[in-house]
Amino acid sequence: MWVFWLNVLFLVxxxxxxxxxxxxxxxxxxxxxxxxxxxxxAFDFLYARFxxxxxxxxxxxxxxxxxxxxxxxxxxxxxxxYYSTDFFGFYDExxxxxxxxxxxxxxxxxxxxxxxxxxxxVPAISRFLEACLEVHRPYGNVFDEAAAELGLREIFSSExxxxxxxxxxxxxxxxxxxxxxxxxxxxxxxxxxxxxDQSLHLSSYKASFTLDDFYSPERDKxxxxxxxxxxxxxxxxxxxxxxxxxxxxxxxATIAFAMRPNFTSPKIExxxxxxFSR
Numbered sequence: 494m495w496v497f498w499l500n501v502l503f504l505v506x507x508x509x510x511x512x513x514x515x516x517x518x519x520x521x522x523x524x525x526x527x528x529x530x531x532x533x534x535a536f537d538f539l540y541a542r543f544x545x546x547x548x549x550x551x552x553x554x555x556x557x558x559x560x561x562x563x564x565x566x567x568x569x570x571x572x573x574x575y576y577s578t579d580f581f582g583f584y585d586e587x588x589x590x591x592x593x594x595x596x597x598x599x600x601x602x603x604x605x606x607x608x609x610x611x612x613x614x615v616p617a618i619s620r621f622l623e624a625c626l627e628v629h630r631p632y633g634n635v636f637d638e639a640a641a642e643l644g645l646r647e648i649f650s651s652e653x654x655x656x657x658x659x660x661x662x663x664x665x666x667x668x669x670x671x672x673x674x675x676x677x678x679x680x681x682x683x684x685x686x687x688x689x690d691q692s693l694h695l696s697s698y699k700a701s702f703t704l705d706d707f708y709s710p711e712r713d714k715x716x717x718x719x720x721x722x723x724x725x726x727x728x729x730x731x732x733x734x735x736x737x738x739x740x741x742x743x744x745x746a747t748i749a750f751a752m753r754p755n756f757t758s759p760k761i762e763x764x765x766x767x768x769f770s771r
Contacts, residue, residue, distance in 0.1 A: 513642070514639060514642045514643055515643055515730060518697070518720070518721050518730060518731075518733070519697060519698070519731075520697060521697055521710075522695050522696055522697035522698065522720060522733035523695060523710060523718045523719060523720045523733060524718070524719050525710070525712050525713070525716045525717075525718055525719075526635065526716060526717050526718075526719060527713065527715065527716050530631040530632075531628060531631070531685070531686075533686075533715075535627070535628055536628065536685075536686040536745075536747060538624060539624045539625070539628050539662060539747065540662075540664075540688075540745045542620050542621040542624040543595070543621060543624075543662050543664065543745070544664075545617045545620070545621065546595070546617050546618060546620075546621035547585075547593055547664065548617070549615070549617035549618065550583060550585070550617075551585070556615065556618070557583065557585070559609070559611075559612075560582060560583055560605075560612070560618075561582065561583070563582070563604070563605045563608065563609050563612075564581045564582035564583075564601070566604075566608070567581060567600075567601055567604045567605070568581065570604065572600040572601075572604060573600075574754075574755050575600065575651060575653065575657045575752075575754050575755065576598060576600075576657045576659055576752045576754075577657075577752050577753055577754065577755065577756045577757070577758075578659065578678070578752060580596045580659065581596050581597075581598065581601045581659075582595065582596060582601070583595050584596070587666060590669065591665065591666040591667075591668040591669040591670070592663060592664065592665050592666065592669055593663070593664045594661055594662065594663040594664070595621075595625075595661070595662050595663075596659055596660070596661050597622070597625040597626075597629065597659070597660040597661070597662070598657070598658065598659050598660065599626070599658075602622050602625070602626060606622075625660055625662065628660075628685075628747065629658060629660040629749055632658065632683060632685070632749045633655050633656050633658055635683060635717075635719065636649070636656040636658070636680070636681055636683070636749075636751040637649065637655075637656060639681055639719060639751075640656075640680075643725075643728070643730065645725070645728060648680060648725075648753055649680075649751070649753070649754065650754070651754035651755070653754075656680075656751045656752075657751070657752040657753070657754055658749055658750065658751060658752070659679075659749070659750040659752055660747070660748075660749050660750075661747070661748045661749075661750065662745070662746075662747050663745065663746050663747075663748075664743070664744075664745050665737070665740075665743065665744050665745070665746070666743055667740075667741050667742055667743055668739075669737075669739055670739045671736050671737055671738065671739070671769065672768055672769055673736070673766050673767070673768055673769055674694075674695075674696075674702075674707065674734040674735055674736040674766045674767070674769065675734065675735070675736070675766070676722065676723050676732040676733075676734055676763055676766075677720070677722040677723065677732065677735075677750065678722060678723050678724065678758065679722030679723070679724060679750040679751060679752060680721070680722055680724045680725055680751045680752060680753050681719055681720065681721060681722060681750070681751040682719070682720050682721075682722055682748055682749070682750050682751075683717055683718070683719050683748065683749040683750075683751070684717060684718040684719075684720075684746070684748055685717050685747045685748060685749055686717075686745075686746065686747045687744065687745070687746040687747075688744040688745050688746070689740050689742070689744045690709070690712060690714075691709045691740075692709075692737050692738045692739075692740050692744065693709060693710075693718075693735060693736075693737055693738075694707040694708055694709050694735065694736050694737075694738060695707060695708070695710065695720065695733055695734065695735035695736075696708070696733070696734055696735075697733065698731035698732060698733060698734070698763075698764070699764060700764055701764055701765070702734065702764060702765070702766055702767050703767060704767050704769060707734075707735075707736065707769070720732075720733035720735070721733055722750070723758065723761070723763070724752070724753050724756065724758055726761055727759075731763070732763065734764075734766050736769055738769075
């Protein structure tokens with residue numbers, strides 16, 4: 494079954510205008526993949542669990558501090574090096590940026606479940622983490638196939654034998670605003686779901702940008718979008734800048750990030766991004 498799915502992905506990656514994946518990234522900044530592995534109900538369930546999780550942590554600050562301490566301990570562990578990032582856990586920026594997010598990984602989940610077993614006894618926490626595990630589980634093969642199509646299969650080589658996936662669930666409040674696009678510090682970013690697809694605007698990489706370069710891709714309701722991040726420039730694959738625009742409504746999104754194991758990103762100057770005022 495998995496072999497069949499990998500073959501389907503290969504055909505999808507190479508089908509757009511007959512272009513290889515690297516050229517699709519250069520031309521459009523993304524590739525659209527028809528996604529049949531998760532129904533919309535799975536993401537609705539995830540967001541409901543996320544709201545329970547948020548409500549519990551906001552009402553029980555001691556548990557929020559304990560989760561923060563677990564994150565700080567995890568980023569000093571060997572497993573953290575596999576992800577080459579310090580972004581894990583709960584970020585409540587509802588006051589400053591009108592958003593709340595959670596960065597999940599399998600190793601972080603295993604770490605807090607084994608080192609902090611009391612988290613397993615709190616339904617609002619354990620149910621949300623289990624929902625993250627179930628929703629994100631099928632997507633590692635997408636990153637493996639993308640790397641293989643680019644001739645970069647070795648970028649995910651590690652003792653674990655699979656890509657390091659950082660899974661982000663985010664809630665935007667009606668007052669959320671963003672003023673400038675950004676690049677993701679990833680090998681690939683996979684936009685899995687959004688309750689408002691039209692809020693995502695992106696552009697293929699250019700030497701210079703204007704506001705008119707950014708647009709919302711037309712896509713099927715059940716599709717996912719794959720873009721490159723900043724960790725592939727040594728292979729002449731440049732990141733896709735993107736921005737989430739204000740919609741005036743509460744909305745949710747889910748993204749999977751493929752990182753590079755034990756990788757230190759060199760300092761690179763990318764093209765400046767415009768101030769967004771639409």
